[in-house]
Amino acid sequence: MREIAGSPRILLKRLRELMAEAVEPQERLDRIVREIAANMVAEVCSLYVLRADAVLELYATEGLNPGSVHLAQLRLGQGLVGTIAASARPLNLSDARNHPAFTYLPETGEEIYNSFLGVPVLRAGRTLGVLVVQNKTNRQYGDDEAEALETTAMVIAEMIATGDLRRLTRPGMELDLSRPVSLTGAGFNEGVGLGHVVLHEPRIVVTELFNEDVDLELKRLETALGSLRLSIDDMLSRREVAFEGEHRAVLEAYRMFAHDRGWVRRLEEAIRNGLTAEAAVEKVQSDMRARMLHMTDPYLRERMNDFDDLAYRLLRQLMGRGPEEIAASLPKDAIIVARSMGAAELLDYPRGKLRGLVLEEGAVTSHVVIVGKAMGIPVVGQAKGAVSMAENGDALIVDGDDGKVHLRPQSDVEAAYAEKVRFRAKKQQLYRELRDRPSVSKDGIAVELMMNAGLAVDLPQLAEAGAAGIGLFRSELQFMVAATFPRAQEQEKLYREVIEAAGPKPVTFRTIDIGGDKVLPYFRGAEKEENPALGWRAIRLTLDRPGLLRTQFRALLKAAAGRELRVMLPMVTEIGEITKARGLIEREVRQLARFGYALPTSLKLGAMIEVPSLLFQLPELMRAVDFVSIGSNDLFQFMTATDRGNGLLAGRFDPLSVPFLRVLKSVLDAGRDAGKSVTLCGELASRPISAMALVGLGFRAISMSPAAIGPVKAMLADLPVGELEGLMIQLLKESAVDMDVPARLRAFADEFDISCET
Missing domain, CATH: 3.50.30.10 (Phosphohistidine domain)
Structure with a gap:
């Protein structure tokens, strides 16, 4: 088909030739605006580029005063050009001078022009400038002309993004793309x-912008769309994708968008106007994102992310790129x-x-x-x-x-x-020097500093941090990073790696703590809960699905052959739950022994104190378990009826309050009376000032993040525990009203020159 002079394809063909020529950036811009003006039979074509100071600077013009280039400026939102940049929407006016946003710039000489068509220069939905054509006659520009100008603006956006125009900037006038x-x-x-x-x-990065063969590009788009739709259908058909729930709803939305005729039609139109399939996807998506960014409806804004993801997947299909x-x-x-x-x-x-x-x-x-x-x-x-x-x-x-x-x-x-960073690195070096030293107080009291872990990537930190062992191994993390339930062999392999990495140091494995905020997309059976933190989770869930717990117990028993095995139950509410769990693990012990498997030399079963009801069953609890560990995060959350994920309540209540410290002391006393060890794991152990309070209460084993061990050990080396215990006894006896425990502890630290920095 013969191309008509003035068509978008002719313009793009000329632009492609201009982009290939070895000319200076300013000359290229000047020739681009001349070509656009000639192609669209416009008396004016101007390019404004957005600077880092939110000012639009005239970078090139055909028809306006050439002396105004790099001098004429408009603030973001000022005038017609500033309005386009601020809204990321085109303006098509037959009588521009009477528009309420019109601003007169005397240096340009544009007051004699009436018709105006301006489009934003967009990249990934972000406005980088504005491209304008003008005529003296009162006329309305056609849709094909607006499309041609938008397509040209995309080419200019790539010039800006690749840095071609940065050579034209003056000191202190950097482009918005480089703005801090x-x-x-x-x-x-x-x-x-x-x-x-x-x-x-x-x-x-789309390097081929202009097409040579429209039919070929349309065919490439059709093929890529077909592959995209098949890949989404494949994801929906996999066994690990739940038949209900938010995860599937997102994929269903993707499938709907991938078949959206309006989206596909805009892609095809961009190709017919001269773009490659890849450039068409980038242009259409950039236009859509710019428009949707200004929508206030949260549902529509969320759909923007879905379309972004879909466009990215389609680009990968077209360019044959893989995530690897x-x-x-x-x-x-x-x-x-x-x-x-x-x-x-x-x-x-x-x-x-x-x-x-x-x-x-x-x-x-x-x-x-x-x-x-x-x-x-x-x-x-x-x-x-x-x-x-x-x-x-x-x-x-x-x-x-x-x-x-x-x-x-x-x-x-x-x-x-x-x-x-250098200061932190120096401190970390000091902490590394403490790594192999015993964690002993200034007056000779030994305190075991254990680390929390949950994945194989954590294991090297056991030696790097100088931890006395793993006080809490969160076994659910293996489940959370998998696409399906880890098989017994996979669990056993991980648990053996953990035990071998620990060597002679103790490891306490917490059974699967899923449910609540730890949702597995492949796990069906859990109804949506209004209060998930108080719902079907942890030991409650696994006792209702005993196959999960038995599989985990079997993997742990086999992995710990010839070693002591320490297993801890999360979210225990009543003693009967411990009795049922003990029955399940003893059943697995008998089964493995029957088939001749090697077993652990000893089995220790413990419970986490996270639910306040256990505080009123402490004597019975101590008889039912071999050890206990206080999960300070959840226990404090439930004690204060505070959602710890709620930003409005963050910091409202202090775990270093007299009531909570009294609770911790009561558990310690019950453990001492029963001859059972009591540890604490959670954020409370990870800060030197709160770890100091725990030691003063009587804790002799605490578990924390690996990074916290160095600072806590440094604090401990300066700490006179005997003096601190006297202070803590006094604090617990005093009235809790208006008591600022952290301030009293900091004053104590200052008095004895104790390092409490992280």
């Missing part, structure tokens, strides 16, 4: 990481940036190259956050806009202490954080 951005989210795991952005689902390529090209200081991701996906990245994780979504109890903590990397969540603002390779600082993310930081910010 600071985001405030929520700190999900402490620490500071300096590195470079790795987008978990990176925007694939991402890990292979990872920088040595990678900070993963994602909207959300699964726990198993984070484990795909090599730990040695990770410096942090930034999520736009997520919660402190998200599976991926739990894995991030296990890997010991700083994690910030709820960092809205991080994905669209970031580009692969951008410098990034993630501050898990304060919940801050600094993208493309200024040199002084980077220097300040680098100093902070």
Whole structure:
């Protein structure tokens, strides 16, 4: 078919030739606006580029005063151009001068032009500038002309993104794409990481923008769409995808969007206008994201993420890219940036190259956050806009202490954080020097500092941190990162690795603590609960599904052959639950012995004190178990009726309060009277000031995150336990009204020059 002069295809053909020529960026821009003006029979074509200071600067023009280039400026939201940039929506006006947003710039000479068509220059939904055509006559531009201008704007967006225009910037007038951005989210795991952005689902760089054969590109799109639809159907048909629930609903939405005729039609139109299939996907998705970003309906905004994911999958189909390529090209200081991701996906990245994780979504109890903590990397969540603002390779600082993310930081910010990292590194070196020293107080009281773990990636930290053993092995993490229930052989293999890594040091395995906020997408049978923390979880769930517990007991018994096995039951509410669990494990012991399997030399069964009802059964509890461990996180949550995931209540109640400390002391006293050991695991043990309080109460074994062992051991080395015990006895006797226990403890630390820094 013969091409008509002035068609979008003719324009794109000329632009392709211009992009291939070796010319200076300003000359290329000048020729581009001339070509657009000639193609669209416009008397004016102008390009405005958004700077880092939120000012739109005129970068090129055909028809306006050439002396106004790089001088004419409009603030974001000012004038017609500023309105387009702020709204990310085109404007098509036949009488522009009478529009309420019109702003007169005398240096340009544009007052004689009436008709106006302006489109945003978009990349990944982010506005980088505005492209405008104007005529003296009052006319309405057609849809085909608007489409041609939008397509041209996409080409210019790639020029901006690849850095071609940065050579035209003046000092202090950097482009918006290079602007430093600071985001405030929520700190999900402490620490500071300096590195470079790795987008978990990176925007694939489309290098071939213009097509040579429309029919071929339409065929490629059709083939890729077919493969995409098949892959979604395949995911829906897998056994591990639940037949009901949110996980399946998302995939069903994907399938619906993949068959959406409106979306496909816009892709086909972009190809017919001269783009390749890949460029068409990028253009249509960028337009859609820019429009949906300004919607207030939360449902529609959530659908935007679904379309983003779908477009990314389609681009991968078109370009034949696999996720394995991402890990292979990872920088040595990678900070993963994602909207959300699964726990198993984070484990795909090599730990040695990770410096942090930034999520736009997520919660402190998200599976991926739990894995991030296990890997010991700083994690910030709820960092809205991080994905669209970031580009692969951008410098990034993630501050898990304060919940801050600094993208493309200024040199002084980077220097300040680098100093902070160096300071932390020096302290970590001091803590490493304490690693092989006994954890003994200043006056000779030994305290076992154990570590919490849950995955194979945790095991090297046992030696690195100098832990006395593993006081809490969260066995459910293996279930949370798997696509299906781990088989008995897989569980046994992990438990054996843990025991072998510990050597002579003790390991306490907690049975599967799933349910509540730890939802397994492949586990069917749990109804949606209004209060999941108080619902069908932990020992309640596994006693109702004894096959799960028996399989785990069997794997643990076989893995611990020839060693002592310590097993702990979570969320125990009444003694009868311990009796039932003991019956199940003794049944597995008899079964294994019958078939000649080697068994542990001894079996210790313990319980976690997390439910307040156990506090009123302490004598009976001590007779039913071999040891107890206080789960301070849940016990405090239930004692104070406080949802620990609720940001409105964070910090409202203090676990270092007299009532809670009295509860902890009552458990210690009951254990001492019964001759049973009492440990504590949870956040309370991970901070030097609260660990000091625990030692003063009488705890001689506490379990914490590996990173906390060094600071707590340093505190212990300065601590006169005898003096502290006297203070704690006095505090517990005093009135709880207006008692500031942390302040009294800090004053004690200051008096005896005790290090309580993390």
